[in-house]
Amino acid sequence: MVAEQPVSAVSQTGLGASGNHQPANLGDILERVLDKGLVIAGDIQVNLLDIELLTIKLRLVIASLETAREVGINWxxxxxxxxxxxxxxxxxxxxxxxxxxxxxxxxxxxxxx
Structure with a gap:
């Protein structure tokens, strides 16, 4: 008979890999995102009978000024x-x-x- 071990909520979310078992608060998450950066990209197309009526390309970059400069974004x-x-x-x-x-x-x- 194999005994099942309980799986903690931390290991289910993947946060256990770093060894930090503390729940992340909003400030920690925001600091990580601004430190590393976050890119969201997507396209929206409106077609009618295989005729493309509208295409919207969305590109969103969220990063700190230092991170943006490091990757060459300084407009x-x-x-x-x-x-x-x-x-x-x-x-x-x-x-x-x-x-x-x-x-x-x-x-x-x-x-x-």
Whole structure:
């Protein structure tokens, strides 16, 4: 006769492999996710009679800033709306003002002759 051993809830969830038998709280889980990162990817397609009407591609990356930088994700560092660095926006605005002034001066010269 083989005696059955009870299986603990910790080993059922797979948390027993690390030797930590403490239940993880939300803070611990969030810290692990931000430290390692989490990627969620999915596609949604709407078809009608084998005709694709709509495709939505979802890509979600959850990570700390340090983890994102390590894998080469740093778009927020160069986005002028997020960085507050408006040098490029000011330069574009100045070029547009100069162009408008040129066009207005050309129009006035053409009307005066």
């Amino acid at each position: 927020w560092e160069s986005d002028p709306w997020l960085t507050g660095d408006s040098k490029q926006l000011r330069a574009d605005n100045e070029r547009l003002r100069e162009r408008v002034a040129e066009l207005e001066a050309g129009r006035e010269d053409g009307q005066g002759e």
